[in-house]
Amino acid sequence: MERLEQLVRSMYWTVPTATFFAAIALMLVAMTVWQLVSPTVERKGFLPMPTTRGDRLFIGLLGAAWIHLAWIAATPEDMPLWGGSIMALVWFLVVMRFG
Known part of the structure; x- marks a missing residue:
């Protein structure tokens, strides 16, 4: 867990970077829910x-x-x-x- 924390701290987090990663995470969650509701x-x-x-x-x-x-x-x-x-x-x- 300490290694993960070190990795996160070492990244250069800007608003666009955080927005990009949040958008990808939200897309994956939405696709998972969509798959559970309506299998592809x-x-x-x-x-x-x-x-x-x-x-x-x-x-x-x-x-x-x-x-x-x-x-x-x-x-x-x-x-x-x-x-x-x-x-x-x-x-x-x-x-x-x-x-």
């Missing part, structure tokens, strides 16, 4: 394999991370990250709905 069924969307809601959540989050990294690499330093965040949100919603 694999379906085939535009992704090249049948997926469940959890698969699409993971793929959406992973794609959003890559979109942010590409945005940071492809834009000037003074350009805000909002454009990449909007693209990542659209990607995430499309994957969750149609993936």
Whole structure:
């Protein structure tokens, strides 16, 4: 337990960082509740394999991370990250709905 406390203290916690981790935690809790209330069924969307809601959540989050990294690499330093965040949100919603 002491090691976990040391790890948490060593992180640079800002409001955006804490918000990000809280949002991921809330998503996982919501997906768990949704799974318990209405079990998922694999379906085939535009992704090249049948997926469940959890698969699409993971793929959406992973794609959003890559979109942010590409945005940071492809834009000037003074350009805000909002454009990449909007693209990542659209990607995430499309994957969750149609993936």
